[in-house]
Amino acid sequence: MPQLILHHYASSPFSEKIRLILGYKRLDWASVTVPVIAPKPDVVALTGGYRKTPFLQIGADIYCDTALMARVIEQHTPRPTLYPASAPLAPMLAQWADSTLFWTMIPYVMQQPAGVAAIFGNAPAEALKAFRTDRAAFAASVHRPTLADASAQFSTYLGWLDAQLADGRPFLGGNEASIADFSVAHILWYVRRAPPVAQILEPHARLNAWHQRVQSFGAGRSEPMSSAQAIAVAAAASSHAPASVASGQGFEPGERVTVAATDYGTDAVAGTLVGLGTDEVVIQRADERAGTVHVHFPRIGFQVKKESSPT
Numbered sequence: 001m002p003q004l005i006l007h008h009y010a011s012s013p014f015s016e017k018i019r020l021i022l023g024y025k026r027l028d029w030a031s032v033t034v035p036v037i038a039p040k041p042d043v044v045a046l047t048g049g050y051r052k053t054p055f056l057q058i059g060a061d062i063y064c065d066t067a068l069m070a071r072v073i074e075q076h077t078p079r080p081t082l083y084p085a086s087a088p089l090a091p092m093l094a095q096w097a098d099s100t101l102f103w104t105m106i107p108y109v110m111q112q113p114a115g116v117a118a119i120f121g122n123a124p125a126e127a128l129k130a131f132r133t134d135r136a137a138f139a140a141s142v143h144r145p146t147l148a149d150a151s152a153q154f155s156t157y158l159g160w161l162d163a164q165l166a167d168g169r170p171f172l173g174g175n176e177a178s179i180a181d182f183s184v185a186h187i188l189w190y191v192r193r194a195p196p197v198a199q200i201l202e203p204h205a206r207l208n209a210w211h212q213r214v215q216s217f218g219a220g221r222s223e224p225m226s227s228a229q230a231i232a233v234a235a236a237a238s239s240h241a242p243a244s245v246a247s248g249q250g251f252e253p254g255e256r257v258t259v260a261a262t263d264y265g266t267d268a269v270a271g272t273l274v275g276l277g278t279d280e281v282v283i284q285r286a287d288e289r290a291g292t293v294h295v296h297f298p299r300i301g302f303q304v305k306k307e308s309s310p311t
Contacts (some may be wrong), residue, residue: 003028003029003030003058003233004022004027004028004029004030004056004057004058004073004076005029005030005032005056005057005058005225005230005233006018006019006022006029006030006031006032006054006056006057006222007032007034007043007046007053007054007055007056007057007227007230008031008032008033008034008053008054009033009034009035009036009053010033011036011119011193012036012053012054013102013186013187013189013190014052014053014054014066014098014186015053015054016185016186016189016190017066017182017183017185017186018054018056018066018069018070018073019219019220020182020185020186020214020215020217020218020219021070021073021082021182022073022219022220022222023217023218023219023220024080024082024177024182024217025073025076025077025080025220026220027073027076027077027220027221028220028221028222028223029220029221029222029223030222030223030224030225030230031222031223031224031225032057032224032225032226032227032229032230033224034053034054034227036131036134037130037131037134037135038134042227042228042230042231043055043227045231045287045289045290046062046230046231046234046287046290046293046295047062047064047269047295048269048270048271048283048285048287048295049267049268049269050064050265050267050269050295051138051261051265051266051267052064052065052261052265054066054069055069056069056072056073057230057233057234058072058076058241059233059234059237059239059240060233060234060235060237060239060240060290060291060292060293060294061237061240061241061293061294061296062234062293062294062295062296063296064295064296064297065261065297065298065301065302066098066183067091067094067095067098067179067298067300067301068280068296068297068298070082070179070182071279072296080176080177081176081178082177082178082179082182083178083179084173084174084176084178086173086174086175086176087172087173087174087176087178087180089173089180090172090173090178090179090180091179091180093172093173093180093183093184094178094179094180094182094183094184095183095300097180097183097184097187098183099263099301100157101154101157101184101187102187103142103144104145104150104153104154104157105150105154105187105190105191106144107144107145107146107147107150108147108150108151108154108191108197108200109190109191109194109197111146111147111150112147112194112196112197114194114196114197115194115196115197116128117196118193118194118195118196118197119193119194138264138265139264139265140264141263141264141266142263142264151200154200155200158200158201158203158204158207159203159204161184161204161207162203162204162205162206162207165206165207165210166206170210170213171210171213171214172184172210177214177217181210181214182214185211185214185215188201188207188211189211189215231289231290234290234291234293235289235290235291236291237291240292240294241294241296243274243275243282243294244274244275244277245273245274245275245276246276246277246278249276249277251273251276251304251306252273253273253274254272254273254274255272255273255306255307256270256271256272256273256306256307257270257271257272257273257281257283257304257305257306257307258270258304258305258307259271259281259283259295259297259302259303259304259305260302260303260305261301261302262301262302262303263301268305269283269285269295269297270283270285270307271283271284271285271295272284272285273304274294275294275296276304277299278299279298279299280296280297280298280299281296281297281298281299281302281304282294282295282296282297283295283297
């Protein structure tokens with residue numbers, strides 16, 4: 001199979017989730033560092049304007065959202081599995097962690113001056129202002145709890161996770177690691193990047209020991225790649241992953257559609273529909289530099305619409 005190319009940046013929590021999965025799978029991968037804030041012209045060339053980080057590239061196929069990326073990596077390397085039969089609810093727990101738990105943790109860390117100072121270090125005031133402006137638009141649709149509520153809720157959630165490990169199991173789903181472990185681990189990783197506010201983790205000895213186990217998987221073996229090189233890889237690709245539009249979905253192959261996240265980063269990506277099922281939607285786009293690319297999204301957390309006809 002073609003090379004795995006991860007487009008990410010070092011401090012991105014969801015990027016850490018995928019890096020850990022690549023480490024768990026002991027995979028080699030190419031590392032493309034993307035800008036933290038817009039503009040991102042090379043990202044647009046490949047994704048059509050998808051705002052979230054990271055995304056995964058295999059040739060001229062671009063995979064958005066870490067839930068879908070994890071499934072693609074699983075297909076690439078099935079063992080060790082992210083979806084053990086012994087943990088059938090792991091994907092559901094992962095979805096909760098990636099949404100509810102994440103958007104409780106972020107206001108807990110970022111509404112505290114000590115948390116912001118730890119995350120951004122010595123970044124100049126102009127950079128911090130630019131980041132806040134970018135993220136205000138990016139997450140405008142998200143209802144964030146107050147610091148008091150986020151602190152109480154996050155503490156409760158950590159207690160639930162710690163209790164899940166009370167029977168001595170090494171991972172959240174049992175004896176085998178699963179997608180749930182990686183979806184929770186990147187959230188604790190982000191909190192630990194801000195030591196002044198990470199004391200909220202201290203009462204949870206089992207959870208802290210679990211987190212060390214997951215972090216010990218590392219990040220696999222990566223080699224740097226420039227965004228220009230990644231675009232050239234897409235342009236040189238001669239085929240795409242198989243895709244088809246299933247009947248009964250309300251859409252036809254070749255229709256012009258838009259796909260957008262329903263939670264945050266809701267900028268719509270437009271293209272021609274080439275794949276649609278209960279798990280995934282695939283659109284085809286043409287870019288003058290990247291050539292013909294197929295951009296893949298999961299169905300959960302995204303909305304597919306027929307592109308509005310011009311008036």
